[in-house]
Every structure is written in C-alpha cells, then in structure tokens.
Amino acid sequence: MMDVLPEPYRSQLKEELLFNVKTDLDTQGMLASQWLAITYGEVRLWHQGAQPAKQIPIEDIKEARAVSNIGSGMLIIETKNGPVVVARYTSTLTSAMSFAAKLISALAQGDELPVVTKGDIPQYCSNCHSPMEEGTKHCEVCMSKKYAALRMLGYLKPYKFKGILAACLLILSTIVELIPPYLTKIIIDDVLQPQQPGAIFAIIIAAWAITLLVMSSMQALRGYIGVAISSKLMGDIRKEVYESLMKLSLAFFDRRQTSQFISRVNSDAESMRQFMTDGVIYIAGHVLRFLFILVIIFSMDWKLTLLALVPIPLLVFLSISIWPKVGRRLYQQWRAIFRLNMQVGDTLQGIRVIKAFGQEKMELARYHTANEEVVHHDMRSEKMWQFFFPAFGLITSLGSVLIWYLGGHQVLSNDLQLGVLLAFVAYLGMLFGPIQWLSQMISWTSRAMTAAHRIFEIMDTPADVADNPEAVKLSHIKGDVVLQQVTYGYEKHHPVIKDINLEVKAGEMIGLVGHSGAGKSTFINLLCRFYDVDEGVITIDGVPIRNIEQSELRRQIGVVLQETFLFDGTIAENIAYSKPNASPEEIMRAAKIANAHDFIVRLPDGYDTRVGERGHKLSGGEKQRVAIARAIIHDPRILILDEATASVDTETERQIQEALANLVKGRTTFAIAHRLSTLRNADRLVVLDRGKMVELGTHEELLEKKDGVYRKLVDAQMEMSKIKGVGT
C-alpha cells in the first residue's frame, strides 16, 4: 500500500498531488523517514518539521534521475543551478524513486506523464510488512498459516483410499495389540487358580495365539500398503520439484549454483516421504494407542492412573521447549551439508582449472573446512538427541516406579489383585513407550519440516517470466521483429539495455557489434524472452512476445550459443533434440548442411557416437557444427547466433562459416559477430555501447564514419590480426 501523505503536509500543497513517497533515509544517510511530494508545480521534501526541507519549482528543473548506489540510491534533480540530491533511500524504494524521477523529468520537459503501475510501488503487507507479489491481494507469509505440515500431507490426497484402509488397519491392530495384557490379568487372577478347570486355560492361551497372529498379519498388510504409498509419494514430490525447477526463469539459475538442486530434489524429498509414510503412521498409531490405554487403565483403577500420569506435564513441557531448538539445529545441519555440496559441485565443475593451476591441495583444504563444519553440526544435533532420549526415558520410568511402589503396597494389603497390577504395569509400558518415542517423533517431524521448507521455497518461487493467460499460439510466422523503446537491467533499475528501437524485416540478418559488456548477450536473451523487458515492447509479426506462449516462441527461435552444450546421448539424439521424431534422413540432411555429416560418418560409431556431459569426445569446432545442425533441424524462422570467439583453425572456421551461411538463408537472423566475414555478410549492423544503440547501418556505411564506434572496433581488430600475423 502506498503511504498516504500526512495531512499537515498535504494541506500545504497548492496543487493536485501527483505522487508521494515516504523515504527511509535522510539526506545524511541515516535511517529516518522523509516525505517527498510531487505536484504539477513543484517537488517538496519534508524531514521532520512542518516546513519543507527542500522545495524546487518544476520550472527550475531540467531533469531528474534516480541514481543507484550500493544498497541505496539517491534522487538527483538537475536544476538550472546544478545538480541537487533531493532524497536518499535504501534499495527497497528503488522502483518507487525511479518512477518519481521519470515523473519529474516528464513534468519538467512537458512530456506525457507516466502512469504509475503496480510494479513501481512495492506492496507491503500491513500486518507483517513483508513485500507482496505483484498482483496478489493476500500476503504470502500471513496466508501460510496453512503450515508446511498440512501442505505436506496434501500429497497424500491421491492415495486417500489406500490411506483410509491403512488407517483402519492401524486402529484395528492397535486395539488387538491391547488384548494380550488383559489376557495376562485374566490368566493370573481367574485362571491360574487351583480350582479352575484346564479347559478355560487352553482357550485363553489359544485366544492369545490367535491375537498375535491377527496382529502380525495386520501389521504386514499395513506395511505393504505403506510401502506402495510411500514410493509413489516420493516420486510425486520429486516430479513436482523438478517441474518447478523447469518452470523457473533463467534469472533464478543465474544467481545460484545449480549442483545444489541435485541433493535438494533427492534428499529433501526423502525426508518428507519418511515423515509422511513412516512418521504419520507412527504418530497416529501411538496417539491412538495412548488414548485406548488411557481408557482401559482408567476403568481398571482411576487412582493409579492419575498417579501414572504425573510425569506427563513434564514431558510436554520438555517437548515444547526443545521444539524450536531442534528445528534450528537441523537447519544448521542442512546448511552445512548444503555448503559442502556446493563446494563439491564447484570443484568438479572447475576441475580443469584446478588441475591446470595445480591447486588440488587448496581445494582439499577448502573441502576439509566445509567437511569439519558438517561433522561439527552433525555432532551438535546428535549430541542433543543423546541427551533427550535418556531424559525422556528417565522421566517415564519414574511413573512405573511410583506404580510398583504404591500398587505393590495395595497388593500386599489385599486391596488390589496381582493380575490387575501386572496388567497395569504392562499397559503403562505401552503407554510410556510411545511417549519416550515422542523425541523420535520430534526428530522426524522437524527433519521433514526443514526439508519441506526448502522444497516449498523452490516450488513457491514465482517465475519471473510467466506465460500470459491470454497468450496466443502463432501458427506460421514471417519473422518481422520490432523492438520499441526496450530497456532492461538484470538488477532492476540498473539498465544494461537502454531505449533500443529497431525494426527488422523478415529474412534480414542483423549483426550485433560492441565491446564486451555493451549488452549484446542481453539483447539476444531478451529476444528469446529469457528475461522480460522492463520497459518497451518486442514484437514478432506485430504480436508482443509477452503474448506468445513461451514454448511456441522458442519453437520459432533457434539458438546457436557460444558455449555449445551437448546433452548426454548420441550425436543423432543431440541433433534431433528439438524434434525427437526426426527421421535418419532429416538428421543427416541437417548435419550435411551444417558441414558435420562427413566427420560424423567417419567416427567409429557414426551418428550413434555417445557424447558425454558437455560432449567431451568432440573438438570445439565439431561440437559447434553439431549445434548448428541442431538449429537447422529445429527449422526456426528467427535465428540467434552467438559467434564463438575461440580460435579454431582456418579450415574449421571456413566450414563453420559455410554451415552458418547455409543456416541463415531465409531466416531473420541476429548474430553477435566478431569476425569481419560475418560482419560483412550482415544486412545491417547494430552497434551497441553501454546498452545504447549508437550506430545502425551496413558494414560499408559504418566504416565511413571516421569517429564511429564501429570504425574504431574494426581498426582495432585489424591491428590485432597484424600483431598476430607478426607473432606467428
């Protein structure tokens, strides 16, 4: 919710209030709130007093900028007397302040006023002050009163009939389990008496044996159902986590090490499964048994029962007090393992660099530190259990001691039958057995909760690039691409692509040129819609790409990236990646066009050659041609090439060039170009500099600009090749 400007300030305004923000830093950079208000005539800022600390008439303003600092920012207004820092704020307010800057500039320059969107004003929950997702009305944090446990149990839904069956068996077997101690009572008090006939004794023993048989069969059946449910459940959870991962946008993976997800998907799902199958049955079973026993022993002797329950409040207190601690310890343990996994993932991915620099020892030392930490946390949380298990045991035994003492006295004074006492003690053992295991329950449950929190975290991360519900399918596209005032930054409000306008006709080849960091790769990432533009629009055949289903969009776009990634599988499978049902002829034709057919056929296993992770068995140039073949079979209308800078020998380069020339025919192509040959072939070149499009034209046109960026780039490249020439 946008903060409402306090009345004492509002009443000072002479004109309609257009926008106001409550800042969170003062101009000295201290955490404090100030109020900024913008009207048609002026910009005002109040600090604490009633009088504004700053007041700038719009007519004195040339423009306004929101400057991003580190973790904070400042709103600078360019006045006729020089720049003025009007307000400072932490990065929480970046979007609101960027809007303020845009609004002030528009007012100053007489442009059309921007309209505030939800994304400009971060929404905060009025209750817990958490930021709320765009477009949602309810706070996610407050809403999740639906605890992780309940959500976890939701996975059992598809198995409810089996689950109900298992529950019934559980209730029955619990009741049956309670019969033997009662039989003991009967045997001792009524049967093992000298005057009793032996027939009753035999019947009772037979009943006992049958009880045991029934109990075991029910347990086996229940276990069988449990296993069936649990395996499927585990599969369901893994599937859902994986689906969530696939759904997430590239930006999510940019910031995270990916190997961590391997352990997440497997071990966290396992912890959840253990709780849901073993844990739930275990807990439910013991709770039921507890209640049944309570009823039985109450009916046998209510005074003794009350005595037996003396330790319970202590147990409950102990459980409640350790619960949060257990959760935190387990999360610490989880984090230690997480860091270790990350470390291993890092090391293995960079193994070549490690070997090349001979840094194995250092890596071992790093591993050792992380490993020690895991050991430390393991010990810490296990030690805790080693204390709690015996403590629970001791407390519960106290109850038994009390019963033996008082019950024994009563038996001696003939106030109580021996059988009743024995049955009582037996039931008490069964009653406190589960309570001792309360600690086990806490352990399982908290482990599962820790895992569930991590898993739900992945599932709940919203995809930055989501499909519009009204997204359309494009049946056949021509390939006209238009960019209108496109602005984008990986960190919002630190744009790396700024205000780009470009119209590309179907079949045209555009070369993207610029220094590294100029925004070339970002440009193509936006075309593929790996990220959504912050401002402006990109259209294909007049349809904004936001309104095209992502799967459909990617079907129309083919990509050959600088870093060629081949999946684990055969060359044929890799070529047919986007068209798994491609015929051998199609695969060969694509490879032929990509100049890959000959080298593939010469391999001992031909198209069936397995290429391992990252296609290790092929050379750089070969991998690239396989990737080109993959793009050819995809037959996209729009093609994106990120030309490899890695040097390959002249013959390979010629073959790759030829392959690329075959590929681009008749397709709208965007190529990040480094080689002069590619630059010459492009219909037009877009020269990017610090995110802006600074030049546009053909190779020849741009070369004519003496001070042009492109001219300088080409000159520098010529210089380089001369040096190389001399060097070799």
Next chain:
Amino acid sequence: MSAEGILMLSPDELYVYRGEGGVLQGVIAGKTYQELLIYLAFPMSYTNGYVSVRTKEGDELGVVRDLATLDQDSAAVMKEEIELRYFLPRVTTIVSIKQRSDRWFWELETNLGSIRIMMRNLHEHIHFPGGDRILLSDLDGRRCDIENWKLLDAHSQRMLRDIL
C-alpha cells in the same frame, strides 16, 4: 607489478567538495566536474583506499590509493560520500531474529539507526567473508555488516549462536 593502465591520482591532482545541492563535485587534473561518482575497488577489504573516481557517466578519471594522503577537506568529503554511497549499516545490537512461515525477520540496531530486514532463508542471505565478520543481505538487496560478532553484547551473540 606496476599499476600500468590504471591512472593513480596523486593528492595534488584531486580536490573534491560537496556542491550546494549535496552532489559530490571536484577538480581533477585541472578540470572541474559538476558531478563525480566514487567507487570502492575493494569495498570489503579496503574502505579507505583504492577509490575509483568517475564522471557521472561512469568513466574513470583515476584511482586514489589512500584517502589519508589527500588534503583534510577532500578526505573528509570522500569518506562521507563513501558512507552515503555504500549503504552498509554496522550492526550494534541484534534485537530479535524471528522465523515466520518461510521468512526470517531481523530487528537490528545499527550505527545508522534501527532497521528491520527480511530474508527468505538463511543459507542464501548470510555470508561469512572471513574471520568473525558476518554480512546479512535482505530480499531488497540491502546489506548489514556485523564486523565481529564475538564483540556484540551477550544477547545478540546468543541470538546468532542459536541460528549459526
């Protein structure tokens, strides 16, 4: 190795001051700039040196090796600007750390005042740059610095120990 290619600014080449509007301005190598930006090359390890001085467009004018070598006024303004540009409140007390659903809320007292930060989890938001230093980052990209957690008061240490 010499710092070839990096223009190190000598103290007499640089004079900075705060303009009337509160913007950092200055004269560098004889040229006056209406607006200057400064970047710490090593914001964590060297907060008083290796300062890159840039134009508002971001072009580097040079690097100051050590603020202490500058004239007093310039050094004071530079220090102030660094504090303003790098929003990194130093934690003096941890009031509370609460977990609510899947969010962690930290109430902190810092040298810049009280602040409440929020994390989605601990494993991605707490960093250990070395020694006993801890950096906390929140969902909005703000960071708070605990320079040495072992020097905090007993209550704060207990809170930290509970989760670290």
